[in-house]
Amino acid sequence: xxxxxxxxxxxxxxxxxxxxxxxxxxxxxxxxxxxxxxxxxxxxxxxxxxxxxxxxxxxxxxxxxxxxxxxxxxxxxxxxxxxxxxxxxxxxxxxxxxxxxxxxxxx
Amino acid sequence: xxxxxxxxxxxxxxxxxxxxxxxxxxxxxxxxxxxxxxxxxxxxxxxxxxxxxxxxxxxxxxxxxxxxxxxxxxxxxxxxxxxxxxxxxxxxxxxxxxxxxxxxxxxxxxxxxxxxxx
Numbered sequence: 176x177x178x179x180x181x182x183x184x185x186x187x188x189x190x191x192x193x194x195x196x197x198x199x200x201x202x203x204x205x206x207x208x209x210x211x212x213x214x215x216x217x218x219x220x221x222x223x224x225x226x227x228x229x230x231x232x233x234x235x236x237x238x239x240x241x242x243x244x245x246x247x248x249x250x251x252x253x254x255x256x257x258x259x260x261x262x263x264x265x266x267x268x269x270x271x272x273x274x275x276x277x278x279x280x281x282x
Numbered sequence: 283x284x285x286x287x288x289x290x291x292x293x294x295x296x297x298x299x300x301x302x303x304x305x306x307x308x309x310x311x312x313x314x315x316x317x318x319x320x321x322x323x324x325x326x327x328x329x330x331x332x333x334x335x336x337x338x339x340x341x342x343x344x345x346x347x348x349x350x351x352x353x354x355x356x357x358x359x360x361x362x363x364x365x366x367x368x369x370x371x372x373x374x375x376x377x378x379x380x381x382x383x384x385x386x387x388x389x390x391x392x393x394x395x396x397x398x399x400x
Contacts, residue, residue, distance in 0.1 A: 176344070209386040211327070218377055218393055219319075219327065224386035262327050266385040269332060269341035271317070276326040 177201050177265050181274035187282040194250040196277045198263035203243045207267035210239055210248045213276075214259045222261075223248065253279070284308035284389050286378050291394030298368050298398070304361040304378030304391055312336075312356035315381040318363050320374035321393075330376070331363065345371070368398045 178201035188194050198208065206226040211219040221230045223239040226246060236251045250257055258281055263274040290302040304316070318330040331352040332341045340352055351364040361378050375393040382388030 207385060209384075211387070213327075218390035219387070220390075221382070221384075221386045221388045224382070224384035224388075228384065230384070230386070230388065260326075264327075264329070264387070266381075270343050271329045271332065273319075273327040273329060 176270055177204060177268065177272055179263055179265055179272050179274040181261075181263055181277050183277060184275065185278040185280060187280050188253050189282045190253055190255060192253045192282075194253050194257075194279060196248045196261055196263075196279075198241075198246045198248070198274050200244045200246075200265055200267075204265045204267035206242055207265055208239070208241065208246045209264045209266055210237075211262045211264065212257075212259045213262065219262065250279075284380075286380065286389055286391035288376065288378050288391040288394035291376065291396045293397045293399065294368055295400050296369055296398055299364070299366045300368065300396060302363040302365065302376055302378075302394060302396070304363075306359045306361070306380075309380075309389075311354075311359040315339075316354060316361045317379045317381060317387060318352060318361075319377045319379055319387070319390075320372075320396075321377070322371075322374040325374075328374075332381070333361070365396070368396075370398050372396060373398050 210223040213219040227239045260278045333352045349367045353362045377393045378391045379387035380389040
């Protein structure tokens with residue numbers, strides 16, 4: 176099974192900060208990497224698919240990059256509605272594993 | 283409106299069984315692969331199972347293999363998860379999710395809560 180490791184597990188940031196979350200796969204997953212945002216009590220929302228493609232309706236301050244085993248989610252200017260937990264997920268092969276999540280909190 | 287609605291959750295005793303359902307609307311259900319994903323209280327997301335559009339390909343997480351069975355009825359626009367031999371570790375919110383053409387999970391239900399306790 177492919178293991179997905181996110182870092183950090185949590186971070187504190189201020190509005191308008193630039194935030195970067197990393198995700199590492201235990202083996203190459205090409206570009207089959209997705210990012211989700213989850214707010215408390217809600218289902219996750221797909222933010223980015225195939226490493227760097229923005230899902231429809233997602234603000235352009237979100238971006239993704241990487242390939243192979245190392246991937247990054249960047250929020251260029253953190254907004255109040257972005258405080259949430261973010262998960263990466265590989266869709267290269269079953270089981271489609273998720274990272275453990277990164278909680279972005281208000282500083 | 284594209285929508286997924288789960289049902290069937292509840293309180294069940296250890297060793298018991300439960301069948302979750304997920305009704306789809308607003309899209310051509312029969313053309314999409316579907317997943318179940320769960321989230322234990324205060325924990326992260328855990329992928330549970332996947333089924334292809336015509337049920338040809340089915341996969342399970344090791345944690346549920348041999349106990350859970352995923353199925354679908356395209357005529358009824360419905361996805362199912364039969365859960366047997368439930369244990370406390372299966373306590374979670376269970377989400378059904380559509381696999382989009384992007385290969386990401388692009389539509390999620392609101393979740394149904396399963397609690398395994400005596």
